[in-house]
Amino acid sequence: MRSKITAAAAVLSAIVLTACGNIGRPDPTTITRINDDKGAKSYGNETDKEPTKEQDKKAVTTTAAAEEKQPEEAKKEGPAKPSEDTQAAAAEQQRIDTLVKKTMGSMTTEQKVGQLFIIRADALETDFSNVIVNDDNTYGVTLTDEQMTYNLGIYQVGGITVSGKNIVDDEQLKTLISDLQAASEIPLFVAANEEGGENSVLAGSSLTGIKSFESIAAIKDEESAKALGSDIGTYLSGYGINVDLAPCADVGSEGYMISSDPNTAADLVGAELEGFSSSGVITVMKHFPGGSAEADDENGVLDTNSMTWAQLLESSVVPYKVNLEKTDMIMAGHILCPKVTDDGLPASMSAQLLTDKLRNELGYEGVIITDNMGSADITTNYFLDESVVDAIEAGADMILTPYDLAKSYNAVLAAVESGDISAQRLDESVERIIRLKAEKGLIR
Numbered sequence: 001m002r003s004k005i006t007a008a009a010a011v012l013s014a015i016v017l018t019a020c021g022n023i024g025r026p027d028p029t030t031i032t033r034i035n036d037d038k039g040a041k042s043y044g045n046e047t048d049k050e051p052t053k054e055q056d057k058k059a060v061t062t063t064a065a066a067e068e069k070q071p072e073e074a075k076k077e078g079p080a081k082p083s084e085d086t087q088a089a090a091a092e093q094q095r096i097d098t099l100v101k102k103t104m105g106s107m108t109t110e111q112k113v114g115q116l117f118i119i120r121a122d123a124l125e126t127d128f129s130n131v132i133v134n135d136d137n138t139y140g141v142t143l144t145d146e147q148m149t150y151n152l153g154i155y156q157v158g159g160i161t162v163s164g165k166n167i168v169d170d171e172q173l174k175t176l177i178s179d180l181q182a183a184s185e186i187p188l189f190v191a192a193n194e195e196g197g198e199n200s201v202l203a204g205s206s207l208t209g210i211k212s213f214e215s216i217a218a219i220k221d222e223e224s225a226k227a228l229g230s231d232i233g234t235y236l237s238g239y240g241i242n243v244d245l246a247p248c249a250d251v252g253s254e255g256y257m258i259s260s261d262p263n264t265a266a267d268l269v270g271a272e273l274e275g276f277s278s279s280g281v282i283t284v285m286k287h288f289p290g291g292s293a294e295a296d297d298e299n300g301v302l303d304t305n306s307m308t309w310a311q312l313l314e315s316s317v318v319p320y321k322v323n324l325e326k327t328d329m330i331m332a333g334h335i336l337c338p339k340v341t342d343d344g345l346p347a348s349m350s351a352q353l354l355t356d357k358l359r360n361e362l363g364y365e366g367v368i369i370t371d372n373m374g375s376a377d378i379t380t381n382y383f384l385d386e387s388v389v390d391a392i393e394a395g396a397d398m399i400l401t402p403y404d405l406a407k408s409y410n411a412v413l414a415a416v417e418s419g420d421i422s423a424q425r426l427d428e429s430v431e432r433i434i435r436l437k438a439e440k441g442l443i444r
Contacts, residue, residue, distance in 0.1 A: 099438045100431060103186070109423075111186070112430045113413045114156035116398055118189055118243075118369070121160045121180065123405040124148040130404050134374045140165030142172055144179035152183050155409055158433055159189025159243065161401060167205040170239075177240035186434075187442040189282065191243035194232050199248075199256075202236065210235050216247055217258050222271035229275025229283075236281050242442065243282040245331070245400075247272045249319035250290055262318035269319045273326040282440055285323060287333030287371055288358060289340075289347055290316020300380025302346055303335045309357065312340065321362050328436060329367040330358065332396060334377050345394070348373075349387060354395035367397045367432045374403035385411035392421055397429035 082090070104112075122133045122140045125148055132138050140163065141148065160180060167173050177190050192201045197215025204212075213232060219225050229247070236244055249269045250257040259265040269285065276283045289312050291303040307315065320330065332348040341352040348354075348370040358364050370391050372378075378387055388399050388408045392415070402408035415421040437443045 096435065096438045099443060100435050103434050103438070103443060104427070104431060107186075107430070109416060109426075110413065111156045112426055113409060113416060115158040115186065115430050115433050116392065116412060117155070117157045117402065117405070117409065118159035118161060118191055118398055118400050119155075119157050119405050120374075120401050121148075121162055121166055121176070123401075124151045124155075124160075126151060130374075134401075134403055136163050136165060138165065141176070142166055142168050143176055144183065148180070149183040152180065153185070155405065156185060157188070157405075158186075158398060159191055161191045161193075161245075162201065162241070163192075164201050164205050167202070167207060170207055170209075173207065173239050181240065187437060189243045189437070189442075190241050191245055191284075192236060192241050193245045194236060194241075195246040195248055196228055196232060200232075202239070202241075207239075215256070216268060216272055217256055219268060222267055225268045225271040226275040226278075229272040230278050231275075233276045233279025233281035237279055241281070242440065243284065243329075244276060245284045245286065247276075247283070247285060248287070249285050249323075250287060251316045251319065252291075258319075262315050266319040266322040270323045270326055273323055277326070280440070282328045282436070283326075284329040284331050284369060285320065285327040286331035287335065287347075288317075288320055288330050289333070289335065289337065289353060290319075291333055291335050300376040302377045302381065303333065305335055305337050306339060307337070308339045309337075312337070317362075320358075320364075324362065324364050324366075327366065328440075329369050329398075330364060331369050331371055331400070332358075332391075334371050334375065345390065346377075348378075348396065349382075349390040349394050351394040359395055365432075367436055368395060369398040370396050370400050372401045373399050373408070374401045379403050384408060388412055389415045389421065392425070392429065397432050 107115075120133055120140075122128055125133075125141050125145070127147070128141075132140075162173070162177070166176065181188055181190070194200050194202055195215055196203075196213040197218065198204070199215065200212065203210050213228055216225060216228060219228060232246075233244065236242075247269050248256070248258060249265060251259065251262050251265045253260040257265075258268055273283050273285070289305065291305060305312070305316065313321070332346075332354055334346040334348050336344075336346050337350075337353060340357070341350050343350055343352060354368055358368065373388060373391070382390075384402070384404050384407055388402055389411050391399060392412060399408065399412075412421065416423070416426055434443065
């Protein structure tokens, strides 16, 4: 009698387990390990039986009910909370947005136009002729005087550059830069051309404690490229220089170019940009869309790249499209691209390259700056006032070192006042500039 009751209880237990959807998952205290006829090992209860159709139907109904309940339970719990990092990033973005809006809301049209220019420090000394201002080999300003302070208040430029002729010694350079920053209502971009190798303003000067670094073109691995960016950026920031007009992303076999392989160039440039970023220095990847070493700046001959856009996308443009998110600015070169544009203008002044290609097609959202607008390849071929206006109209946000500050500033201001450069177009560029200054802690 007892054995019949025990057997009946075992059968009832198996049915209950089956109805609850527990087939194949017996109670760990009752399972035994058995071998089938083929010798394969399986796990189960010796009293398990095949489920009936009624049991299958009940199991499916129970599972469906559980699945229907899940969305309701999830709804009660609400959406997942953002992580602390996400919350912090959102708060920082809101802070910057507020700061940009507040800064721009207090700016006059004249101030906005001034922000479009990065000039040579010497251009603030109006006793200097333009020939002297634009010649790196003549004497330059080494301290800030009343006239420079006055002109900084008039033009309220976005930034200045320093070159070898502005450097006497370590403390003098630091003082020159700090005095100019103190005299500027809106903090300045302070830029230098420090690429490593021969193109190094500070390393090639009389400053102490700066060793010479090889150029990016001589580097073959990403780790060294990153270290190069970090080392250069660190000593620049020590003097108050917050922008490096580097790295050069030109693809080609010539000695100054980074690599003849576009993908290798992109990797090395990306690594160097990471190094610069770790030092806090603002980067300027140059010279979009890539040249061909046919230029002769001193004799006024423009560089020409004879590739089609499809060819450029597979060659000299590769370092740009790969590293758009890593660089703070992109410098547009004085490069003619006759198979890409039909306006007859170099990239620095071409809407087809700056707006249609770089901004709209490639999706670049950062600051676009021209190459040196005081160079002979521009001054020989174009009118000074028209060239700077054309560059802004084409999509450039900043003009680098115009040949004549007063004439260039007044030309852009007149274009804004006449509507040739719309208020919206002006604000687009100024917002990018102010946003970058806020992101880098220059504006607080």
